[in-house]
Amino acid sequence: MxxxxxxxxxxxxxxxxxxxxxxxxxxxDRIATHNPVYNAYLTVDxxxxxxxxxxxxxxxxxxxxxxxxxxxxxxxxxxxxxxWRTTCGSKMLADFIAPYDAHVIEQFNRAGAVNLGKxxxxxxxxxxxxxxxxxxxxxxxxNQNAVPGGSSGGAASxxxxxxxxxxxxxxxxxxxxxxxxxxxxxxIKPTYGTVSRYGMIAxxxxxxxxxxxxxxxxxxxxxxxxxxxxxxxxSTSLQREKEDYSRDLNKPLAGLRIGLPKExxxxxxxxxxxxxxxxAIAEYRKLxxxxxxxxxxxxxxxxxxxxxxxxxEASSNLSRFDGVRYGYRxxxxxxxxxxxxxxxxxxxxxxxxxxxxxxxxxLSHGYYDAYYLQAQKIRRLIAQDFTDAFKQCDVIMGPxxxxxxxxxxxxxxxxxxxxxxxxxxxxxxxxxLPGMSIPCGFxxxxxxxxxxxxxxxxxxxxxxxxxxQYQLATDWHSRAPKGF
Amino acid sequence: xxxxxxxxxxxxxxxxxxxxxxxxxxxTYGAEPNTQADAVSIALPGVLPVLNKGAVxxxxxxxxxxxxxxxxxxxxxxxxYFYPDxxxxxxxxxxxxxxxxxxxxxxQVEPLSGNAKPYEKVVRITRAHLEEDAGxxxxxxxxxxxxxxxxxxxxxxxxxxxxxxxxxAAEAVAYAKTLHNLVRWIGISDGNMQEGSFRxxxxxxxxxxxxxxxxxxxxxxxxxxKYMQQAIDYEVQWQIDTLENGGKxxxxxxxxxxxxxxxxxxxxKEDAHDYRYFPDPDLLPLDITPEMLAAMRxxxxxxxxxxxxxxxxELGLSAYDAASLxxxxxxxxxxxxxxxxxxxxxxxxxxxxxxxSAQLNRDGLDMAQCxxxxxxxxxxxxxxxxxxxxxxxxxxVFRTLWAEGGDADxxxxxxxxxxxxxxxxxxxxxxxxxxxxADKVAEYRSGKDKLFGFFVGLAMKASKGKANPAQLNEVLLxxxxx
Numbered sequence: 001m002x003x004x005x006x007x008x009x010x011x012x013x014x015x016x017x018x019x020x021x022x023x024x025x026x027x028x029d030r031i032a033t034h035n036p037v038y039n040a041y042l043t044v045d046x047x048x049x050x051x052x053x054x055x056x057x058x059x060x061x062x063x064x065x066x067x068x069x070x071x072x073x074x075x076x077x078x079x080x081x082x083x084w085r086t087t088c089g090s091k092m093l094a095d096f097i098a099p100y101d102a103h104v105i106e107q108f109n110r111a112g113a114v115n116l117g118k119x120x121x122x123x124x125x126x127x128x129x130x131x132x133x134x135x136x137x138x139x140x141x142x143n144q145n146a147v148p149g150g151s152s153g154g155a156a157s158x159x160x161x162x163x164x165x166x167x168x169x170x171x172x173x174x175x176x177x178x179x180x181x182x183x184x185x186x187x188i189k190p191t192y193g194t195v196s197r198y199g200m201i202a203x204x205x206x207x208x209x210x211x212x213x214x215x216x217x218x219x220x221x222x223x224x225x226x227x228x229x230x231x232x233x234x235s236t237s238l239q240r241e242k243e244d245y246s247r248d249l250n251k252p253l254a255g256l257r258i259g260l261p262k263e264x265x266x267x268x269x270x271x272x273x274x275x276x277x278x279x280a281i282a283e284y285r286k287l288x289x290x291x292x293x294x295x296x297x298x299x300x301x302x303x304x305x306x307x308x309x310x311x312x313e314a315s316s317n318l319s320r321f322d323g324v325r326y327g328y329r330x331x332x333x334x335x336x337x338x339x340x341x342x343x344x345x346x347x348x349x350x351x352x353x354x355x356x357x358x359x360x361x362x363l364s365h366g367y368y369d370a371y372y373l374q375a376q377k378i379r380r381l382i383a384q385d386f387t388d389a390f391k392q393c394d395v396i397m398g399p400x401x402x403x404x405x406x407x408x409x410x411x412x413x414x415x416x417x418x419x420x421x422x423x424x425x426x427x428x429x430x431x432x433l434p435g436m437s438i439p440c441g442f443x444x445x446x447x448x449x450x451x452x453x454x455x456x457x458x459x460x461x462x463x464x465x466x467x468x469q470y471q472l473a474t475d476w477h478s479r480a481p482k483g484f
Numbered sequence: 485x486x487x488x489x490x491x492x493x494x495x496x497x498x499x500x501x502x503x504x505x506x507x508x509x510x511x512t513y514g515a516e517p518n519t520q521a522d523a524v525s526i527a528l529p530g531v532l533p534v535l536n537k538g539a540v541x542x543x544x545x546x547x548x549x550x551x552x553x554x555x556x557x558x559x560x561x562x563x564x565y566f567y568p569d570x571x572x573x574x575x576x577x578x579x580x581x582x583x584x585x586x587x588x589x590x591x592q593v594e595p596l597s598g599n600a601k602p603y604e605k606v607v608r609i610t611r612a613h614l615e616e617d618a619g620x621x622x623x624x625x626x627x628x629x630x631x632x633x634x635x636x637x638x639x640x641x642x643x644x645x646x647x648x649x650x651x652x653a654a655e656a657v658a659y660a661k662t663l664h665n666l667v668r669w670i671g672i673s674d675g676n677m678q679e680g681s682f683r684x685x686x687x688x689x690x691x692x693x694x695x696x697x698x699x700x701x702x703x704x705x706x707x708x709x710k711y712m713q714q715a716i717d718y719e720v721q722w723q724i725d726t727l728e729n730g731g732k733x734x735x736x737x738x739x740x741x742x743x744x745x746x747x748x749x750x751x752x753k754e755d756a757h758d759y760r761y762f763p764d765p766d767l768l769p770l771d772i773t774p775e776m777l778a779a780m781r782x783x784x785x786x787x788x789x790x791x792x793x794x795x796x797x798e799l800g801l802s803a804y805d806a807a808s809l810x811x812x813x814x815x816x817x818x819x820x821x822x823x824x825x826x827x828x829x830x831x832x833x834x835x836x837x838x839x840x841s842a843q844l845n846r847d848g849l850d851m852a853q854c855x856x857x858x859x860x861x862x863x864x865x866x867x868x869x870x871x872x873x874x875x876x877x878x879x880x881v882f883r884t885l886w887a888e889g890g891d892a893d894x895x896x897x898x899x900x901x902x903x904x905x906x907x908x909x910x911x912x913x914x915x916x917x918x919x920x921x922a923d924k925v926a927e928y929r930s931g932k933d934k935l936f937g938f939f940v941g942l943a944m945k946a947s948k949g950k951a952n953p954a955q956l957n958e959v960l961l962x963x964x965x966x
Contacts (some may be wrong), residue, residue: 080530094528105526199530206765234532235767263963313765316562320527325630340566363564363760372762456964 020070069112074164102199106273120154174425181400181450192432196231217467254288259393315359400450492648505640506533521634543671552587582613651685715740820910821858863892
């Protein structure tokens with residue numbers, strides 16, 4: 001049952017082979033067993049989850065169930081969920097009970113899904129290993145000493161360890177795709193503006209985008225069907241017809257043009273990851289795809305550009321955490337300025353403070369033009385690279401991450417090494433394009449390798465089709481870590 | 485050696501939308517603290533701003549009213565600083581790309597001193613931009629603590645920035661008053677100064693003629709024209725004294741204390757924030773479509789300046805009367821209604837500027853609260869115009885209308901105020917007086933012209949005040965001449 005797909009679970013629920021309450025309870029039991037080790041969940045609320053499951057069972061009984069009705073979904077702790085503690089992985093919000101639902105949460109509630117709990121994450125989504133969480137790191141189910149990636153590390157770990165049917169994540173520079181790769185699961189970050197950011201705690205507003213993390217492309221398509229949709233409360237939400245992301249899953253791939261950017265296979269890529277990606281490409285050839293060599297010359301600037309723009313936006317987005325209205329306030333202070341200083345110094349972790357400092361610096365008088373404006377210009381060039389590339393190909397492929405999962409503590413002292421974990425994913429966020437990661441084998445250390453698929457704007461259905469056909473031909477995505 | 489005064493204004497006018505600029509929370513003034521603070525006003529984690537179209541429409545209307553360039557695309561920016569009444573830690577405003585560009589406003593200046601004549605001046609408006617208001621810090625709310633009320637947080641403001649085109653307190657006040665009238669006239673703000681709907685920051689500097697601009701100091705948050713004038717007068721004198729005593733002016737933000745009539749520095753330039761402006765990534769650029777522009781242009785009423793000109797050119801009123809009548813839209817509309825049914829513009833103007841305004845003043849009312857409707861007023865003015873009642877009779881009709889309401893014709897009837905215009909009756913009356921006062925008539929005829937008034941008095945008394953004064957004069961003059 002824990003290896004069933006979402007559609008299988010849905011069918012079992014609708015056929016009354018199992019009730020949502022039973023299903024939810026069995027996941028809760030499983031979480032109780034494994035979470036003390038993996039720390040994938042920050043908050044579990046049996047009562048709340050089971051209550052939702054009971055309602056789902058009524059919907060199932062009356063025959064008014066939708067695809068995900070009754071299915072337990074893990075929610076990244078970046079989404080406000082009414083009545084749920086919502087921490088964003090920070091001491092700043094350690095006791096914050098959200099008084100409202102994010103759009104994503106509302107969508108799952110409307111679909112009759114069960115909120116199984118809130119997953120661990122890097123503090124304010126800033127990190128690539130889940131080690132910046134105030135609530136401690138998450139462990140990778142493939143190897144307890146390895147990181148799960150980040151920032152959606154709890155979600156990735158929970159999906160890989162079968163501690164939920166599927167999960168939500170958010171991706172600002174790779175935070176869905178990189179942990180998906182490191183934990184051997186499937187994740188997709190849709191086109192910017194496809195999923196409403198309302199109620200999703202902002203890191204870098206122009207880059208943040210929520211998406212599903214699951215064990216297959218097919219599951220991701222069902223999740224995306226629920227998560228997407230126009231929301232007038234988010235001005236950057238796109239007004240588009242609702243689409244069925246499952247519609248093209250079974251299309252054949254004959255004639256598909258896959259672009260391979262030479263910059264994604266250059267220095268910095270581990271040999272084993274490179275080899276697995278090439279093998280996956282070979283599989284695609286067998287499926288009828290055509291390989292096109294392309295170039296994304298400005299992607300080499302993606303990491304530096306990102307580390308100007310994302311911190312700039314973050315420095316401002318995180319100003320509201322000031323100890324005045326909610327969140328952490330220092331127990332002792334002398335005056336207002338001291339209250340701000342102590343509350344924020346004590347409430348934020350090192351990585352968050354580092355990025356606030358960088359962001360404040362690049363927006364400062366005298367530096368703005370040289371950093372922020374310059375970065376915005378290069379951002380447009382990076383997006384243009386993709387636009388040009390998509391004239392020659394239908395999808396772009398490459399590695400998701402330069403290496404497989406590294407060990408806990410391995411990169412903790414070197415932020416730049418950590419930042420380079422996202423070297424292949426960041427450009428996609430800067431361009432606002434959809435990107436996904438699917439498992440494509442294992443590295444020399446027996447850890448999963450992810451294949452990144454980048455699509456053109458609003459081409460999620462095609463990407464899911466491309467991923468699904470591969471998953472029909474291979475079984476990497478259905479491999480489970482030992483003991484799960 | 486003389487000094488030149490240089491003044492520029494930044495005016496924050498609260499736009500009259502029902503809800504806030506970036507959320508659906510109410511903007512009603514005076515509610516219990518924080519009862520109008522929704523998730524966006526409190527800046528809960530995860531909330532996002534959504535622009536209120538009504539605020540944009542009002543800004544565009546203003547731009548059109550001052551003949552400004554309306555930016556087809558403008559940008560909202562974040563102004564970052566920490567303060568407890570600023571819930572997000574930044575204010576959403578417009579920085580390098582405001583919605584309203586350069587425009588201008590013609591003002592009528594009445595010099596405050598001596599016998600200088602009123603004159604017209606055109607003040608250039610640099611820009612106007614949309615932004616959100618902050619909340620309020622309530623100091624000493626409980627046990628020496630400061631409370632925060634976020635009801636006002638997110639209230640839409642239009643910040644209107646002028647060029648430093650004014651060179652006296654009188655000009656600054658005239659500009660502020662004209663602007664205040666305009667925003668109410670075009671219906672974008674209630675302009676309520678007590679409630680902070682129209683707040684002025686005044687930049688003042690002085691220089692010797694021909695020299696570079698002096699260093700300016702900014703008087704913050706003036707919410708009355710009287711204080712504005714006092715503050716500028718004090719500040720100008722202070723700057724002149726300082727410079728004449730060999731001192732230097734340092735750029736500073738200052739506050740005016742109405743109790744002492746003095747200004748004092750709040751913070752110097754050295755304490756100035758680096759606001760780290762950058763485009764707000766939560767909001768799309770603001771595009772003003774040609775359709776919206778056209779719609780706003782259609783909705784714009786005839787503007788005060790155009791109406792003033794019309795009153796002078798088409799109705800033959802004096803510049804002074806025209807300016808008085810256009811001092812508010814309510815007054816001007818009242819006047820138009822009267823003129824339409826009465827016809828005699830000068831008569832209407834005199835009554836509105838004179839008796840009606842005086843009575844409003846005495847009762848502390850503004851035009852919108854006037855108990856006499858323009859229709860009632862017209863009913864009376866028509867009877868003055870057709871000589872049914874005398875001016876004295878009209879005053880009594882007006883007092884009755886004000887106190888009790890009703891209809892002018894019924895009041896005239898019931899009080900017997902109809903004046904006697906029957907020339908036969910007046911001649912008979914005059915004949916009687918001449919016969920009864922032969923001695924005085926003789927005196928008059930021998931050159932004592934001053935006695936004329938005595939005869940008028942007698943005749944009026946005899947007619948119980950109802951004789952048509954003009955007619956009576958004529959008959960008296962003729963008969964007394966012998």
